[in-house]
Amino acid sequence: MDVKQVFDSLATHEQPPTAVDVHQAMAAGRAMRRRHRAAVAGTMAAVAVAAVLVAGTVHPWARQQDGVAGVVPATPSVTATPRPTYKGFAELRKKYPPKGKVASVPPLLMWVSDAPRKNQLLLCESGPDGGSCGSFPPLTAKEFARRQGELRGVGVWFGVARDDVHGVTAVTKDGRKFPGNLARGVGPGLGLWVVEYPHGADVRSLVFTGAKGGTLQRIAL
Incomplete structure (x- = not known):
């Protein structure tokens, strides 16, 4: 028995004597399934983004440089050797x-x-x-x-x-x-x-x- 036959049977035996648009009901079911899949995909994407952010944030603190906040890198920056100062x-x-x-x-x-x-x-x-x-x-x-x-x-x-x-x-x-x-x-x-x-x-x-x-x-x- 296909879906159309099920709806016809329900409309005849269990529903009150009102008009039932079978094609509209089927379309509504498909739309609900699409929204469910989209919600699941959005949740998984958010989890993936959060994982990337956590992996990239090596240190829990940030620094301000030239007015832009950024994450402190894991590798220490190379600093110039200071000029020596001799006695006299x-x-x-x-x-x-x-x-x-x-x-x-x-x-x-x-x-x-x-x-x-x-x-x-x-x-x-x-x-x-x-x-x-x-x-x-x-x-x-x-x-x-x-x-x-x-x-x-x-x-x-x-x-x-x-x-x-x-x-x-x-x-x-x-x-x-x-x-x-x-x-x-x-x-x-x-x-x-x-x-x-x-x-x-x-x-x-x-x-x-x-x-x-x-x-x-x-x-x-």
Whole structure:
């Protein structure tokens, strides 16, 4: 017996003598089943969204950044290494104020200052073993760099260079190379450089290179 026959039977034997639209009743039943399925699907979707939110919220607290609240990440952010402060640095900087900026050129802090003599500058350096300042005349037309001093106890050469210089390397007698550190634009058209070398290394020259890696100058030691 199909559904239509069931409704006909009910209408004849159990219902009061009123008109029953079988097709309308069937449509109503289908609509009710669709609403039920939609409600179940909506509930499951809400549960899935809640699970994603719970999984993404690693920490129960939020932070405010640039006016927008966000979840604190599980992985800690990488922070920049703070610039070291050596003993006597503040006094040396106060006595010889930087003519430009103080550059961190590991393992030294370095800057350029005005010298008592006309047309000369001071190169000041502060490191683990103290600090000092030494005067130097301007670089000549043929010079791209100049060696200003050496810290023998820690194996360090340091000096000045034009801003055309983009790299400095110490080269030993047997061809080993030790790349140095360079800070450009520290003073008026000047950069400052530092090269560290291991104890006992037979360093014979310092090679200064340009933006494309070509050799600009070689200083024999």
